[in-house]
Amino acid sequence: MMCHSRHPSSLPIPVLALALLVTMGSTASALDDGLARTPPMGWNSWNALRLDINEDLVREVADVMVEKGLKDVGYEYLVIDDGWQIARAEDGAIVVNEEKFPSGIKALADYVHSRGLKLGIYSDAGALTCGGFPGSLGHEYQDARTYAAWGIDYLKYDWCHSGNQSAPDSYALMRDALSEAGRPIVLSICEWGTSRPWLWARDVGHLWRTTFDIRPCWDCGEQTHSKNVLIENFIGFTKILDLQVDLEPYAGPGHWNDPDMLEVGNGELTYEENRAHFSLWCLLAAPLMLGNDIRDMTPEVHAILTNAEAIAVNQDPLGRQGRKVRDDGDLEVWSKELADGSRAVVLFNRSEEEKDISFAWPEIGLPQSLSLKVRDLWRHEDVGAFEGSYSARVPSHGVAMLTVR
Numbered sequence: 001m002m003c004h005s006r007h008p009s010s011l012p013i014p015v016l017a018l019a020l021l022v023t024m025g026s027t028a029s030a031l032d033d034g035l036a037r038t039p040p041m042g043w044n045s046w047n048a049l050r051l052d053i054n055e056d057l058v059r060e061v062a063d064v065m066v067e068k069g070l071k072d073v074g075y076e077y078l079v080i081d082d083g084w085q086i087a088r089a090e091d092g093a094i095v096v097n098e099e100k101f102p103s104g105i106k107a108l109a110d111y112v113h114s115r116g117l118k119l120g121i122y123s124d125a126g127a128l129t130c131g132g133f134p135g136s137l138g139h140e141y142q143d144a145r146t147y148a149a150w151g152i153d154y155l156k157y158d159w160c161h162s163g164n165q166s167a168p169d170s171y172a173l174m175r176d177a178l179s180e181a182g183r184p185i186v187l188s189i190c191e192w193g194t195s196r197p198w199l200w201a202r203d204v205g206h207l208w209r210t211t212f213d214i215r216p217c218w219d220c221g222e223q224t225h226s227k228n229v230l231i232e233n234f235i236g237f238t239k240i241l242d243l244q245v246d247l248e249p250y251a252g253p254g255h256w257n258d259p260d261m262l263e264v265g266n267g268e269l270t271y272e273e274n275r276a277h278f279s280l281w282c283l284l285a286a287p288l289m290l291g292n293d294i295r296d297m298t299p300e301v302h303a304i305l306t307n308a309e310a311i312a313v314n315q316d317p318l319g320r321q322g323r324k325v326r327d328d329g330d331l332e333v334w335s336k337e338l339a340d341g342s343r344a345v346v347l348f349n350r351s352e353e354e355k356d357i358s359f360a361w362p363e364i365g366l367p368q369s370l371s372l373k374v375r376d377l378w379r380h381e382d383v384g385a386f387e388g389s390y391s392a393r394v395p396s397h398g399v400a401m402l403t404v405r
Contacts, residue, residue: 035186036206037253038315039287042077044261047291051083054100055108062115064294073306077154079120082131109151120154125170126161144177159191167195171204198250207256207287211243214260216267237277248321258287265292265301272398278304279401282314283322283336283346309377313344325363335364342405349394358391377401
């Protein structure tokens with residue numbers, strides 16, 4: 001059943017209290033397998049290529065991740081999305097599409113591993129995947145053993161054709177299957193936030209989608225329902241951003257809110273919009289899964305995706321998800337606490353004109369009396385020491401991304 005409202009603050013008070021107690025009580029049983037201690041970084045085939053995938057493409061992408069320096073800044077997972085599978089054998093084993101992957105997934109995993117990367121794969125908790133191929137329903141343990149034997153490192157597990165299945169039960173079943181398969185595999189829960197996974201998924205998966213699918217646009221689409229029927233399930237990154245507010249308490253090392261893959265370099269997003277999208281996903285401690293065709297990206301897109309200073313904010317070991325600390329209509333201030341006690345700050349301008357955006361130290365949890373050093377992470381320079389507050393000129397649909405120490 002689809003939810004009418006997506007955030008814990010919209011739950012009735014008794015239900016919210018119970019949900020929070022359940023979440024707090026699950027801390028001891030939260031996944032503690034050493035995986036995803038910082039948000040996973042990598043590339044996924046879906047946003048740019050949909051079902052148009054094959055083993056030659058995957059090998060080429062692996063080479064590009066190494067040769068263009070993406071691996072060096074932290075991108076490590078190469079995830080094959082829907083369309084690699086074709087049927088099930090008589091014994092129930094999943095069958096690889098041999099026209100697309102004639103060498104098999106094991107050989108492909110060996111190649112990806114030889115480049116110092118990790119291979120991810122896709123399945124679905126329902127009978128069929130979103131593309132209409134065999135899902136894992138009824139074959140969870142069999143599929144998990146197969147993935148482990150192939151050398152898979154990451155499973156994106158979708159929620160199409162799931163009928164009236166229980167999401168917590170279905171995903172816990174695959175968690176248990178992966179646990180017994182004998183290989184460390186990151187479990188990416190992809191049920192679109194419909195059952196508020198931030199309330200139950202901490203001890204089930206390493207990351208969970210919080211919204212419906214992203215599209216490469218500024219603010220297109222609506223995430224709405226009528227009588228439990230989904231009206232629109234594709235939305236732009238600013239609308240997804242809005243749906244992350246108040247979810248920050250549920251994220252941390254080993255368990256992450258996932259606002260979906262990056263659309264940087266896709267569609268008609270401008271340079272400033274691409275940079276804003278990336279900056280905000282870094283501040284949110286979101287998984288950084290590239291969704292563009294990295295074989296053919298502009299130097300500007302490459303520079304955005306390999307900004308080591310922005311990525312360091314995302315990968316900060318404290319594992320705090322950034323939060324919105326002020327909203328003045330089109331002008332917003334977002335802040336994230338870092339492990340060394342400093343703050344990362346994103347000043348976000350949604351308006352159609354260049355604007356000045358300022359913030360005071362107490363808004364980001366620092367004493368007003370301090371003189372603090374500010375660094376601009378896109379200009380890659382220290383801009384000076386300031387007392388009490390800071391102001392920057394921010395382009396339309398753009399950001400200033402800073403650290404305050």
